[in-house]
Amino acid sequence: MKKDLKIRLLEVFSPIFAFIIAVLLSSLIILAINKNPIEVFYTMFKFSFRRIDSIAIILYNATPLIFSGLAVSIGFRVGLFNIGVEGQYLIGAFCAALVGFAIKGLPSFIHLPLVILSAILGGMLWAIIPIYLKVKKGVHEVISTIMLNYISLSLIHYFIADLFLDRNQKVVLGLGSTLIRMPKIMPSALMPKMHGFLSLFGINLPNHVYLNWFFPIAIILSCVIYYVIWYTPFGYELRAVGFNPIASKVAGINPNSLYIKGFLLSGAVAGLVGLSDLLGYFGYMDLDFPKGYGFTGIAVALMGKNNPFGIILAAILFGFLNRGAEGIQTFLGVPMDTVVILQALVILSVVVVSEVMIRYIRYLDKKGAKI
């Protein structure tokens, strides 16, 4: 029993430990450009927690990362690597934007869910191709999803800048040229901010904060995914295949079937990643639509150990880092990309620490030979 407790503790603390290692390594890089790492991290901290609006901004930042982390983690659970979340969420966001502007006259309670559904379908669509290629043709999902990520960039560019370009923009006199964007989404399809709800509790957020209802949706989805993974036969089979496809086969589970379903589910969740920004902030899709959530999602999933609640925490952490990054660039002249570097180092150190831990446990097992 003592050994099992030891293992449990190690599992919970190893991401934290890995994070600390990543922070130390990043500090070296900061030192290399003659800046003080302690000052840098302190500024990040201060900048992020000064006021209540900062916390709200962090949660807003975290929302897409929760969805992304969930999507990646579902893939990991079934033994696959979905790097295609990046492309899946762009296609999902596009589908949402399309249905958002093209359909007029629908009431909100129909339009908004419809738009969300489109995003889900868009993400799934972009996920069908790689999993089909894997199961039928043996193409590794990593290369195919990476190719599709690039293809999606070009495709989206075409949609935004050409096919669906909003040529009816009203140019505000004196404020410059038209934006390269799709038409604005109908108000009936936008996601309201949480300001009204929060003011009931005496929390009054300023207007420049865009925390919207996708955040609670992300939390709820995390709970749902947790339930599915641990409390349904489907989740059971998903995990079994991810751990041991051979034993699964002997037990009558069809690994390929799970690969397909798991990957599609991953793509479906990926479709939601961009919605908080699209429907809660921008209101339209343009060429500068945020990119990179797919990759951060990998760091979030690994740090959160593929557990939805760990993912929420890791997403908030990265939300905090992204917020703080703005601060260090503005106040200290340290590039924001320090956070990107930190992210990459987190991925590396989490997996290295994880491997070392596995070997350490194996060593413990050998020492106390079981009867």
Place this chain on the structure above:
Amino acid sequence: MIISEMLASAIRMSIPILLVALGAIYAERSGVVNIGLEGMMMIGAFWGALGAYYYGPFIGIIFAMFAGLVFALIHAIVCVTFKVNQIVSGVAINILAYGVSRFLSIIIFKMATTSPPVEGFKDLNIPLLDKINVLKPLVTHISPLIVIAIILVPLTSFVLRRTVFGLRLKSVGENPLAADTLGINVFKMKYYGVLISGILAGLAGSYLSIEHTGMYVEGMTQGKGFIGLAAMIIGNWNPLGAFLASILFGFAEALSMRVVENGIIPYQFIKMIPYVLTLIVLSGFITKSTPPAADGEPYEGSEG
């Protein structure tokens, strides 16, 4: 004339892909999958421009190869020594390279996304052949890097087939256990494979920034690191095959440039061609291709 122009264009476009593919061959033949080649190329492009800006193109490519080497070292330590999943490591390396390039670019060039223009190598001409008009586009204004890249093809082939290093490298990727029992240091060989792939990827990146575009632009690698991997797969993990596959991709790109000028098909679709092509070719080829038998598997080492 047009044909030789196209061919010349195709060869130019193929060089970065070729260099990456050749590097990838060394890594994968030793049994390590290197998805991080894109990042190593990126960092090579940056450092190549950096070196060329301050010290000229020659130092530029030295910087670039060294940068690729450093990143490859990280990948090797993580994957070979710590036996972490090679794909996760590769993806992390790509993110790291992206972050580091932007970071350094802001610090040094004060701009995140581009560098100032840099000096390239003096062009070469092949002496006698440049008198023949038809061949002119092919044999004039050749970057020395193109020559190096092409020479590397038979060189790699030679190394793999006739040197002790090559034989042992291959054995480690096919049957590491057998190699181990014969006294070969499996870990050392894998390190070599990965490091060489990083050096070549860095060189590929420097070609892009120094020779091809004349400056560093963020995102200039555009997935060529991955396409290089695809070229290696299509070429069945051998240098000549990778060369032909790279030419194929180069050709597609050169062709797409011509089509863009025509303006019939939207250029975004033209841009997609290399990636779609990769998907199509991989789907058709995977069942016929034969990777090294122990590719992608971390080696545990034998009992003492």
Place this chain on the structure above:
Amino acid sequence: MEKIIKLTNITKKFPGLVANDNINLEIEKGEIHAIVGENGAGKSTLMKILSGLYQPDSGEIYIKGKKVIIRNPRHAIKLGIGMVHQHFMLVSRFTILDNIILGSEKSKAGLIDYELAEKEVTDLLKRYNFELDIHEEVGSLSVGQQQRVEILKVLYRGADILVLDEPTAVLAPQEVKELFINLRKLKEQGKTILFISHKLDEVLEIADTITVLRKGRLIKTLKRNEVKDKSELAELMVGRPVILKYSKEDIKRGKPLIEVKELIVKNESDRRVLNGVSFSVYAGEIYGIAGIEGNGQKELVDSLMGLLSKESGEILLNNVDIKNLNVNEIKRIGVGFISEDRHKEGLVLPMTVWENSVLGYHRDREFGLWYRLNVNRIIEHCDNIIKNFDVRLSSMFIPIKGLSGGNQQKIILGRELIRNPKIIIASQPTRGLDIGASEFVHQLLIKARDEGCAILLISADLEEILALSDRIGVIYNGEIVAEFESKEATPDEIGYYMTGGKRKVEV
């Protein structure tokens, strides 16, 4: 004659097992010395010690009169010991030449001197009469040829002592003849050969001296001319089992619940691993299949469970032709399955004990609906298993890899048997279990049999087969070569057939 190898008091232990127990052995120079024994007798371990892959826990090794510690395979080769593994260590894509020189290449400035290499290898081929084209790819060679390459590898490195681990296990009869010709040639040239095998006919044909190991101990060493016949060796190999008698009710044999007719199964190299197997198992009996591992047992079991497709033949389970059925459908006929490799096929190690207790049955109505696992019910079910099957564990909520092998096996048995299947297929059910756990498993199987179950028992442990079975079939080279009522069976006779004895005239 000079003793080229002398082993004194060699002992090697693994957790829970004494692989070699105080072995004293002497090998003479220039002889072909066979080491025989059943699975788990310790032959492989001993040879791995000699070839530098393992270190003995105690004892001494003398090679050519000098005391040595063999640190690793490279060192072993330097001492002149070359091991030819049962599972070849070859690079399929390389040529024969490359495989031979790998790691010991003759080179100039980093370039392989292929001219010299070719000459040296060709000379070697001539000297020992091996007929091979050194530029052929190893992957395209027959198994016998590949084996010759393995032998050449060690000869190229100057081995005087060749250790061959079950060399004939994968060879066709003609290839065995060729191998023996090569071995005699090697002996002529002064090489010493150690030959591990369980096939007594072959051993008697080729060996000068024979050493029998059993359960880690050296039983006897005899010269070939001291051996009267095979059964003498079989008896030494197999021993007289301590009377493992379980009290069984008189057999009440019912309908045939397992019927296998002329089953032929091929492997990827198109070789027949099952060559026309036919037998039946009736309700209320235990049919044990005895045989050394690797004679087709796994393929038989996989075919019965619907995991392997057959070339031809028929399988009926409870009178149902399982031709196009999948694993789940077969289980629903009422079949419980205990596979031979619990870690690979029977359990998902990182998942908890309670989750593993329903592996394969997790979609049953009893355990929940499509949208909700009835976790409480599953936990109850697991608890039942733990109580009824004597599983010792600290908690069912820890990953099952934390349980001992014996307890893991009990969970598997509980999982399969608690549903009262009509048919049980048990493959190596007590592998890796201590005596207590093994006995427990045996009692369970007997109880099931008494209650009318048809049990197919596959085991490499002859004692187990003899103790449990009502009828015994012996499998050798993919065929059932003999069948006995267990009352009539003697270990010697079974051992005889297990090791390739010719079939008696069919009654």
